[in-house]
Amino acid sequence: MPSIRPALVAGFALAAATAAVAHGAPKSKAEQAIDYRHSVYHVIAWNVHLMQPQVEGKAPYDKDAFATQAAHVAALVPMLPEGFPEGSFVKGKTEAKPAIWEKRAEFDELMKRFAAKSSALADVAKGGDLAKIKPAFNDLTQACKACHDKFKED
Numbered sequence: 201m202p203s204i205r206p207a208l209v210a211g212f213a214l215a216a217a218t219a220a221v222a223h224g225a226p227k228s229k230a231e232q233a234i235d236y237r238h239s240v241y242h243v244i245a246w247n248v249h250l251m252q253p254q255v256e257g258k259a260p261y262d263k264d265a266f267a268t269q270a271a272h273v274a275a276l277v278p279m280l281p282e283g284f285p286e287g288s289f290v291k292g293k294t295e296a297k298p299a300i301w302e303k304r305a306e307f308d309e310l311m312k313r314f315a316a317k318s319s320a321l322a323d324v325a326k327g328g329d330l331a332k333i334k335p336a337f338n339d340l341t342q343a344c345k346a347c348h349d350k351f352k353e354d
């Protein structure tokens with residue numbers, strides 16, 4: 201029955217259009233960038249929050265899982281800078297401070313340091329030596345704090 205296919209396609213198209221309407225007006229480029237960076241931070245934080253109790257002895261240390269979590273963070277950090285394009289400040293939708301775009305070199309430097317610390321943690325995590333992992337993990341969370349203190353609203 202060849203006539204069924206176009207009807208199905210039309211049905212899907214209608215469903216897609218309805219979904220688009222249900223989500224309201226299309227988002228601006230700035231809002232899309234904000235969504236993007238929020239998503240990346242959420243995945244980073246997910247992994248950091250899995251690693252933290254292992255480092256603190258509040259959850260059993262799982263060498264392989266930890267190494268994977270650290271590798272995921274190291275892979276994600278380089279995806280962050282593109283989430284802060286010029287003009288992607290939208291009042292009420294972001295906790296990013298406008299200072300990011302006024303002091304971009306300083307922000308980029310903190311990002312670079314963040315990338316270096318996340319790679320360093322991923323490297324030591326492969327070895328499974330908690331005595332080395334702990335300081336590397338603390339360095340990483342210090343890098344979060346250094347940037348949040350300066351460039352993120354509380």
Ligand code: HEC
Nearest residue numbers: 238241245248294295296310311314343344347348351352
């Ligand atoms: C170089 C700067 C920088 C570093 C380093 C950094 N952040 Fe952030 N982070 C920000 C900024 C700016 C925002 C606000 C983004 C926004 O609201 O648009 C943010 C937002 C967040 C958010 C909230 C996302 C949301 O949906 O509101 C989480 C969670 C987060 N960061 C976790 C972390 C963690 C965990 C680390 C370290 C492992 C880290 N960040 C390192 C700058 C940084």
